[in-house]
Structures are given as C-alpha cells and as structure tokens.
Amino acid sequence: MMKVGVVGLGWMGRVHLRNYTEMADVEVVGVVDVDPKAREEVTAQFGVKAFATLEELLELDIDAMSVCVPTSLHHETGLKILSKKINAIIEKPLAATAAEGQELVDKAAEMGVALMVGHVERFNPAVERVKELIGDDVISIQIERVGPYPPRIQDVGVIKDLGSHDIDLIRYLTGSEYKSVYAVSSTSLGKHEDSALITAEMENGVLANISTNWVTPYKGRTINVACESKYIQANLITQEVKEYSAFSTYDKSYSVREWPLMFREPVKEELTQFLNALRNGTPVPITGEDGLEVLKTFERIFECAK
Numbered sequence: 001m002m003k004v005g006v007v008g009l010g011w012m013g014r015v016h017l018r019n020y021t022e023m024a025d026v027e028v029v030g031v032v033d034v035d036p037k038a039r040e041e042v043t044a045q046f047g048v049k050a051f052a053t054l055e056e057l058l059e060l061d062i063d064a065m066s067v068c069v070p071t072s073l074h075h076e077t078g079l080k081i082l083s084k085k086i087n088a089i090i091e092k093p094l095a096a097t098a099a100e101g102q103e104l105v106d107k108a109a110e111m112g113v114a115l116m117v118g119h120v121e122r123f124n125p126a127v128e129r130v131k132e133l134i135g136d137d138v139i140s141i142q143i144e145r146v147g148p149y150p151p152r153i154q155d156v157g158v159i160k161d162l163g164s165h166d167i168d169l170i171r172y173l174t175g176s177e178y179k180s181v182y183a184v185s186s187t188s189l190g191k192h193e194d195s196a197l198i199t200a201e202m203e204n205g206v207l208a209n210i211s212t213n214w215v216t217p218y219k220g221r222t223i224n225v226a227c228e229s230k231y232i233q234a235n236l237i238t239q240e241v242k243e244y245s246a247f248s249t250y251d252k253s254y255s256v257r258e259w260p261l262m263f264r265e266p267v268k269e270e271l272t273q274f275l276n277a278l279r280n281g282t283p284v285p286i287t288g289e290d291g292l293e294v295l296k297t298f299e300r301i302f303e304c305a306k
Contacts, residue, residue, distance in 0.1 A: 001025055001026070001027050002025060002026045002027070002063050002064065002275050002278070002279065003027050003029045003060075003061060003062050003063045003064075004020050004026060004027070004028055004029065004062065004063065004064045004065065004066070004275075005028065005029050005030050005031060005032070005057050005060075005062050005064075005065045005066070006020070006028070006031045006032070006065070006066045006068060007031070007032045007033075007054055007057070007065060007066065007067050007068060007069055007077055007081075008032070008033060008067065008068035008069035008070075008073075009031060009032075009033035009035070009038040009039070009041075009042055009050075009068075010038075010068060010069075010152065011152065012068045012091055013031075013033070013066070013068035013069075014042065015267050016066040016068055016267065016271065017031060017042060017046060017048070017066075018046070019265075019267055019268045019271050020066075020271065021046050021048075022268075023271075023272070023275075026275065028046070028048045029049070029057070029060050029061070029062050030048060030049040030050065030051055030056075030057045030060060031048055031049070031050050031051070031057075032050070032051045032052070032053065032054050032056070032057050033050065033052075034052060036052070038050075039051075039052070054077060054080055054081075055080075058080065058081070058084050058086070062084075062086050063086070063087060063278065064086065064087040064088065064089070064114075064274070064275065064278060065081050065086050065087070065088050065089075066088075066089050066091075066118075066271075067081065067088055067089070067090040067091060068091050070154075070155045071093060071095070071096050071155055071156050071160060071161075072096050072155040072156075074090055074091075074093075074094065074095045074096065074100070074104075075095045075096065075100035075101075075103065075104060078090050078095070078104045078107075078115075079103065079104065079107055082104065082107045082108050082111050082113055082115065083107065083111065085111050085112070085113055086113065087113045087114040087115075087116075087278055088108075088113070088114070088115055088116070089116040089117070089118055089270075089271070089274050089284075090104070090115070090116070090117055090118065090291070091117075091118040092117055092118050092119045092120070092164045092165065092168070092291065092294070093117075093156075093160055093164045093291065093294055093295060093298070094117045094288065094291030094292060094294070094295055095291075095295060096155075096156070096160075097295065097299075098292065098295040098296045098298070098299055100295075101288070101291060101292045101295040102292060104288060105288040105289060105291075105292055108288055114274075114277065114278060114283075114284050115284070115287070115288035116274050116277075116284035116285070116286055116287065116288070117286050117287070117288060117290060117291030117294075118270060118286075119164070119165065119168040119169075119286050119290070119291070119294075120165075120266045120267055120270050121165045121166075121168070121169055121236065121266065122168070122169070122172055122270075122285070122286060123264075123266040123267075123269040123270045123273070124236050124239065124266045125239050125261045125262065125263070125264050125266075126223075126234045126235065126236050126239045126240065126241050126261060127169065127172075127173075127223070127234070127236065129234070129241045129259050129261060130173065130223060130225060130232055130234050130241060131172070131173055133225075133230070133232050133241070133243055133259075134173060134225055134227060134232065135227060135229065137227045137228035137229055138173075138174060138206050138225060138226070138227050139206070139207065139226045139227060139228060140206065140207040140208065140209070140225070140226045141170055141173060141174065141206065141207075141208045141209070141223065141224070141225050141226075142208075142209045142210075142211075142223070142224045142225075142226075143166040143169065143170070143208075143209070143210050143211070143222070143223050143224075144210075144211045144212070144220055144221070144222045145162045145163070145165060145166055145210070145211075145212045145220070145221050146162075146211070146212060146213045146214075146215075146216035146218075146219070146220045147162070147213075147214060147216055147218070147219040147220070148214065148215075148216065148217055148218075148219075149189045149190065149194060149214040149215070150214065154190075156192060157185075157187075157190075157192025157193040157194060157196075158185075158192070158193055158194050158195065158196055158212050158213060158214050159183075159185065159193060159196050159198075159212070159298065159301060159302070160298060162212045162214075163196060163198065163210060163212045163301075164294055164298075166198075166210045166212070167198075167210070167294050167297050167298070168286075168290065168291075168294050169223070170200070170202070170208045170210070171290070171293060171294075173223075173225070174202045174204060174206045174208070175204070176202040176203045176204040176206060177202065177203050177293070178200050178201075178202060178203070178297055178300070179200075179201045179202055179203045180200065180201045181198065181199070181200040181201075181297060181300050181301055181304065182198070182199045182200070182304050183196060183197065183198045183199070183301040183302075183304045184196070184197050185197075188215065189214065189215065190214075194213060194214040194215055195212075195213040195214070195215055196210075196211075196212050196213065196301075197209075197210070197211055198210040198212075198301060219237060220237075221235065221236035221237050222234065222235055222236065223236065228246070229246055230243055230244060230245060230246060231243075231244040231246075232244070239261050239263050239264075240258070240261070241258070241259040241261065242256055242257065242258050242259070243256070243257045243259060244256055244257075245257075270285075273285050
C-alpha cells in the first residue's frame, strides 16, 4: 500500500486528492491547507484527515507527497518534504526561480528520494500522439495556450503559469535544448504579465513559437508541427490529432488523417506513472532536472522581455 499526502487544497490539489482516492493500493494518509473551510470540505467529501500545518502531516508515515501550493511556496514546502526523505511530485513550475529549483534538485539527490515535476500536458494523449508522429524532419512547432484571467492565481504571470507547459513541451517534442529564446510581454489586467509571445530556436535547429495570454474569453490549447514530410495539428482540450500529408504542387492536393484517441485524464496518468516509478525503483518520467531547465528558460525569457 502506497501512503500519500497532498499539500494545498486549491483546484489542482483537489484534483490530485480525488485521483489518489480512486486508485487501488493507495492510502491518503492526510492533507494540508491553511484554510479551515477547505479542510472541512475535503474531510466531508473524501473522508481524509486534514491538517492545518505541514509539520503535523510530516509526523506520519508517508511514501510520497503532492505539492500543490502556490508557486512562491514550492521551494520552502518542497525542502521540508524532501528533508524527511519523502518522495515528492511538485506542481509546475518547479519553483519561483532557477536558484530555488536547483536547491530542490540538490536536496532530492542528497536524501536519495525521487523528485518529479507536474508538467501534466506530457500525459495528454494528444501530446503523446504528436510525439509518436513527428520524425527527425521537424521544421517548426507553434503552440497557442490562451484563456480568461484567473483571479485565483496571484503570485505569477501567464508565462510561469500557462507558458511553463509549452516551454517544457517544446523540449519534450524536439528532444533538444533551447539555443536562443526571445520574448515580448504586456500587462493589462493584473500586476504580472498577462500576454506573451515567445520565439525560440532549439539546438537541433527546430524553430518554436508560443503564444499565450489571459485575455481570451475562452480556453484554447493547440499545437501545430511543420515537418518536411507532414503537418500535424493537435487540440489538447478535445484530444484530437490530425495528420496532413505533404502538399503536392503537381496535383495541388493533400490527404488528411484523423487519429482517434481514447480520452484520458492526464493528471490520473501522471500520478499513476509517478507512483509506479516509486514502486519499481525506476526514474520518474519528468525529473527535477527537467523542471529546472524550464526555470532557466524563464530567466532568459524575462531578461529578454524587460
């Protein structure tokens, strides 16, 4: 029986908690939140023990913890958990800064425990299909991730919140690191940036573009990949993927193939793979080092966007 805990009972924390309670061979030992109302609600809904402080939960026997607190608290919370030799999955981004992220990676290595970062889009079936379809002839990747302003997020802007998904996805899909990155951003609604355009060249020559904002009235999540031999289009919300053949100038035509996918909840797959890695003693699918590369890219982006 894998004994787990959840720190932070906001929207994502409750998603983690619900998924854990639905898994066989998993026991939720306890959860933590400073808000007494949140503690009362999850105790009533899930029948779990809820604590006001992390220290209370850390006194119990726990194998793994989900960290779903605001980004500004990832570093402090993560260090406390890792110092107790407890495996952790920390919601993206890993930390507020690359320096903080490095400390988390170093602490996990020092204590000999697993550190995974919750870049959940890697477990979206549409992303997995895109990864399968692209070959070594990729020319460019364009990602749009937009939506309305989220009042619940106050500690970071759209680049660290939404953009972190796609900074990671481009590394994942290309299998390459960032060679150069450029960005512009603007602030219109809150105290942090809420619109950003990010352009990059990867070490393997692939060009990438990310358009992200909190000023669109609907949620949009799309990936377009241009290859020499095909063009791939994916909708990450509906989990639909289309593959277009190369354009022929002779008959001015192309074919379109729709790839059927079995709809799957990415968070459930993410947590399942995290726990399976712990059970089997294998590396977690998204390492602390992966999360750290995203943080280093953030710093290059903000330096450029000044």
